[in-house]
Amino acid sequence: MSNVPDKVDHDLPEQHEREHHIVSPKIYLTILIALLVGTAVTVWASYVNLGIFNPVVALAIACTKATLVVLYFMHVKYGTKLTKLTVGAGIFTFLILVGMTLADYFTRAWGRW
């Protein structure tokens, strides 16, 4: 603990600054445009007949948009490791719950006809 600063007020603001990354409006604007383009693409893609891939494409675009919102608007990209771990673990658990449930329901009738 040799690096304990002598003065409290000497350390606090600097620490605050380093912990608190401020995302610039330029990045927010870029993300806004990306989200608007994503919306346009998903509406356009819904009118194209891709068969079984229509929902897949729609969900892929939605996941991309959601990722952009989480990383930039919600600052996870600039967040602490704890935040990243929390979000990652949450989404992982969520995917297991939904994925396993859907896998069960979608395959129950297999081999019964």
Place this chain on the structure above:
Amino acid sequence: MARKKKRWSLSDRPVIVTGVAEGAHHEHLPYQRHHFETIAQQNDATNFAMWLFLLTEIMFFGGLFTAYLIYRNWYYPAFVSASHQLSIPLGGVNTLLLICSSFTMAMGVWSAEMKKKGALVLCLILTFILGTGFLGIKTVEYGEKIEKHHVPGIHYSLNSFLYPDSDEAARVAKDHALPLDMARHTEIYFFLYFAMTGMHALHMIIGVAILAFMIARAQAGAYTTGHVTFVENFGLYWHFVDIVWIFLFPLLYLISRH
């Protein structure tokens, strides 16, 4: 002795204990709660708590999405015909409103961090207007459903699905008449439609109410003193509600359109 111990904050880096003397009241910023060592630790803790809350919300909406996907898989023709009753222009405009409101909210957080009071108030007001606009359009959409008796319950009408020629939206989508047993399952689609968009709208109403409160506080000078936690965490909530809609829009309106 406590000072000698190596302590770790909730963040990536060790927190240096800056107490003046053991047992003494250590100095800190006025908005730092007494039980936190540093303001960084306090920020991390509140951010962590907000994310935990949002994870419970993800699980909650996840259940609704899962129910929707399972029923759509089971009663596919009913879900296709029923989803043709939704208006893509209205849903699309609402998506634009919400995405723009997320942007203005993000700019609000930025304004608070830069201590720009006027910009913060402006951003919050814009977010409020866009959110209210979303709810207004949603009301119009719900009104259409009530008019056509597409609200699940005793007044539910199967006419649009048994006789698609009698319904303009069904005619435009070139729907085929559904057999009675399949047509009855359109009610499940609308039940899930109202459950999902209704829960989403409830989150929007709560959000807009908090925004009104925040506009009043921001005008009085709050949030631009360096203490941005409330605005920041509300921003997380607002973006989360936006994300829910990012999934609702394609799933309810779009994927059965081709």
